[in-house]
Amino acid sequence: MPDSRLPGDPAPPVSPSGPSPGTPAGRATIADVARAAGVHASTVSRALNPATRGMVTEAVALRVAQAAERLGWRPSALAAGLRTRKSRTIGILVPDLVNPIFPPIVRAAETLLAAQGYATLVANTDNDPAREEMLISRMAEHLVDGLMLASVAEGTRAIELCARWSIPAVLINRRLPGATTSAVTNDDRHGIGLAVAHLVALGHRRIAHLAGPPGVSTAIDRREGFVDALRAAGLAPAAMVDAAGYTRAAGQAAMERLLAGPGFTAVVVANDMLCLGVYDVLQGRGLRAGADLSVTGFNDMPFVDLIDPPLTTIRIQHAAMGREAAETLLAEIAEPATPRRDTRLVPELIIRASTRAAKQES
Numbered sequence: 305m306p307d308s309r310l311p312g313d314p315a316p317p318v319s320p321s322g323p324s325p326g327t328p329a330g331r332a333t334i335a336d337v338a339r340a341a342g343v344h345a346s347t348v349s350r351a352l353n354p355a356t357r358g359m360v361t362e363a364v365a366l367r368v369a370q371a372a373e374r375l376g377w378r379p380s381a382l383a384a385g386l387r388t389r390k391s392r393t394i395g396i397l398v399p400d401l402v403n404p405i406f407p408p409i410v411r412a413a414e415t416l417l418a419a420q421g422y423a424t425l426v427a428n429t430d431n432d433p434a435r436e437e438m439l440i441s442r443m444a445e446h447l448v449d450g451l452m453l454a455s456v457a458e459g460t461r462a463i464e465l466c467a468r469w470s471i472p473a474v475l476i477n478r479r480l481p482g483a484t485t486s487a488v489t490n491d492d493r494h495g496i497g498l499a500v501a502h503l504v505a506l507g508h509r510r511i512a513h514l515a516g517p518p519g520v521s522t523a524i525d526r527r528e529g530f531v532d533a534l535r536a537a538g539l540a541p542a543a544m545v546d547a548a549g550y551t552r553a554a555g556q557a558a559m560e561r562l563l564a565g566p567g568f569t570a571v572v573v574a575n576d577m578l579c580l581g582v583y584d585v586l587q588g589r590g591l592r593a594g595a596d597l598s599v600t601g602f603n604d605m606p607f608v609d610l611i612d613p614p615l616t617t618i619r620i621q622h623a624a625m626g627r628e629a630a631e632t633l634l635a636e637i638a639e640p641a642t643p644r645r646d647t648r649l650v651p652e653l654i655i656r657a658s659t660r661a662a663k664q665e666s
Contacts, residue, residue, distance in 0.1 A: 332372075332375035332376055332377040333377070334348050334349060334352075334377075336375055336377070337352075337368060337371050337372045337375060337377050340371035340374065340375060341364075341367045341368045341370075341371040342367075343364060343367075343368065347360055347364065347368070348368050348372075351364060351365045351368035351369070352368060352369070352372060390447070390449055391446065391447040391448060391449055392421055392422050392423065392449065393422065393423050393424070393425060393446070393447070393448050393449060394413075394417055394422050394423070394424050394425070394448060394449060394450050394451070394452065394630075394633065395424070395425045395426075395427065395439075395440075395443040395448040395450070395451045395452070396410055396413065396414075396424055396425070396426045396427070396451070396452045396454070397426075397427055397428075397429055397436060397439055397440070397451065397452070397453050397454060397455045397462075398410065398426065398427075398428055398429070398454045398455060399428075399429050399430070399431045399454060399455040399550075400428065400430065400431060400550065400551075401426075401428040403550065403577055403605070404605040404606045404607065405477075405575075405576070405577075405603045405605045405620075405622065406454065407606075408606070408622035408623060408626070409454070409476065409477065409622050409623070409625050409626040409629075410424075410426055410626060411623075411626065412622065412623040412624075412625070412626030412627050412630075413452060413476075413626035413627065413629055413630040414626075415627075416626070416627050416630040416631065417630050417634075420634060422449070422634075425443060425446075425448065427439045427443075429455040431455070431457070431549060433457075433459060433460055433461070436455050436456075436460065436461075436462055437461055437462070437465060440462060440465045440466065440469075440471075441465065441469075443471075444465070444469035444471055448471065449471075449472070449637050450471060450472040450473065450474070450633045450634075450636070450637050451466060451471055451472070451473040451474075451633075452473070452474050452476050452629050452630070452633060453473055453474070453475050453476065453478075454475075454476045454477045454478060455478075456475055456478050456480055456521075457478070457517075457519045457520045457521075458480075458518075458519035458520075459519065460480070463480065463483055463485055466485075472633060472636040472637050472640065473485055473633075474486045474487065474488065474629050474632050474633045474636070475487035475488070475489070476488050476489070476625060476626070476629040477489055477490070477522070477625060478520065478521045478522060479521040479525075479646070480521065481521070484644055485644065486632050486633075486636065486644045486645045486646070486647075487645075487646050487647065488625055488628045488629040488632060488645075488647045488649070489521070489522075489625075489647070489648055489649070490522075490620045490621075490625070490648065490649050490651050491648040491649065491650055491651060492521075492522055492525035492526045492529060492602075492651075493525050493526070493528065493529030493532065494529070494650065494651065495526070495529070495602060495618040495620070495651035496525075496526040496529040496530050496533065496572060496574075496602065496618070497529050497530075497532070497533040497536075498618060498651070498652070498653040499572050499600040499602070499616075499618055499653065500530060500533035500534055500537065500572060501533065501537070502600070502616070502653055502655065502659065503570045503572070503598060503600065503659065504537045504539070506570075506598065506659060506660065506661045506662055507661050507662035508569050508570040508598060508662045509539060509569075509662070510542040510566075510567060510568040510569050510570070511534065511539065511541065511542055511568060511569070511570045511571070511572060512541065512542045512543040512544065512545075512562055512568040512570070512571045512572070513527065513530045513531075513541055513543075513544045513545075513571070513572050513573075513574075514545055514547060514555065514558050514559060514562060514571055514572070514573045514574060514578055514582065515527045515530075515544060515545065515546045515547065515574050516546070516547055516550055516574035516575060516578070517546065517547055517548060517549050517550065517554070518546055520550075522574070522575070523546070523547075523574055526574050526602065527544070527546075527574070530544075530572055542566055542567070542568035543562055543565045543566050543568060545558045545561045545562045545565075546558070547574065547578055550574075550575050550577050550578060551577055551578075551581070552577055552578075552580040552581045552584070553581060554578065554581065555573070555577065555578035555579065555580060555581020555582050555584075556581035556582075556584050556585055557581070558578065558581070559571075559581060559582045559585040559586075560585055563585070563589075568597075569597065569598065569662050569663070570597065570598035570599070570600075570659070570662070571597065571598070571599055571600075572600050573599060573600060573601050573602065574602055575601060575602045575603050575605075576601040576602065576603045576604070576605045576608050576615060576617055577605070578601070579599060579601040579608070579615055579617075579658075580611070582599055583599075583611065586599075592613070593613055593615075593657075593658040594613045594657050594658045594659060594660050595660070598616075598658065598659040598660055598662070599615070599616070599658045599659065600615075600616045600617060600618070600658070600659060601615050601616070601617035601618070601658075602617060602618045602620075603617065603618065603619075603620055604617045604618065604619035604620065604654055609656065613656065613657035613658050614656035614657050614658065615656055615658045616653075616654065616655050616656045616657075616658045616659040617654055617656070618651045618652070618653060618654070619651055619652050619653075619654045620649065620651045621649045621650075621651070624649055625649055628647055628649070632645055632647070
């Protein structure tokens with residue numbers, strides 16, 4: 305049987321065809337294919353690589369392909385990644401997988417990336433900087449081609465680590481002041497301003513703010529936007545309290561502190577998860593959102609239209625954010641010199657039953 309060895313190639317091994325002893329089914333190796341085709345492993349590598357297939361004869365290429373198919377051989381993505389430093393894999397870090405805001409963002413990104421031949425690895429940082437650093441290091445070791453970071457906050461080393469590992473990265477839903485990394489976020493100041501303007505139009509003058517956790521860009525921007533919008537209306541905050549995190553429990557604790565202070569007729573809450581805690585506290589006191597206290601949220605996460613009463617909130621462009629972040633990252637992977645972008649998507653006010661006209665004060 306003629307071979308297509310190049311000068312210097314050793315003679316092909318002679319042994320029975322089929323996977324090597326101990327090789328798992330469907331995991332045949334290049335050596336197994338070489339034995340089955342009666343050629344050397346280097347010839348198999350050339351025949352199965354489109355870039356070098358022309359270096360072997362048509363007959364040999366066909367024989368190798370048939371042997372590979374018969375044995376169920378598949379190319380090793382890990383081995384290819386080690387050679388090319390490319391894995392066709394993107395990592396996505398989110399701060400809290402329980403928060404319903406993230407699945408539609410991640411889904412949109414995954415759909416676009418899959419259409420371009422990329423797989424995604426999604427991991428939860430649990431808002432822990434040390435865990436975030438560990439996950440970035442692990443993903444770097446697995447040669448991810450890029451990272452989408454929804455988890456960054458003040459004090460993070462995420463950008464520094466990505467630079468150290470030469471991994472393109474895009475921030476999503478959060479920004480870092482001074483960072484040169486591309487970011488795709490909401491216009492949080494504008495969004496919170498819409499909520500304030502809505503309450504002012506309903507006649508509310510004593511408006512409180514239940515803010516997000518310190519050090520997180522969404523909380524910072526929404527808090528500052530709240531103060532600016534009130535000032536533009538000729539008002540001052542009735543009260544402001546920071547939540548410890550974007551969770552239901554943190555919303556409960558922060559709302560208890562707000563109610564212990566000066567009175568107010570409406571509260572602008574930094575996100576919808578916190579609103580769930582606000583509703584819990586109101587219910588525990590025999591009060592009702594809308595009827596007794598107007599409440600607005602932020603994000604329009606899934607199902608807030610089904611809680612009682614349905615929540616007035618600021619709708620962000622979840623799917624657009626995921627797609628835009630994925631497109632930005634792919635552009636920077638393809639051309640590292642691509643100018644970095646700071647994209648801010650425009651949110652909209654969604655009015656439901658949790659806000660009503662202010663009661664006339666005597």
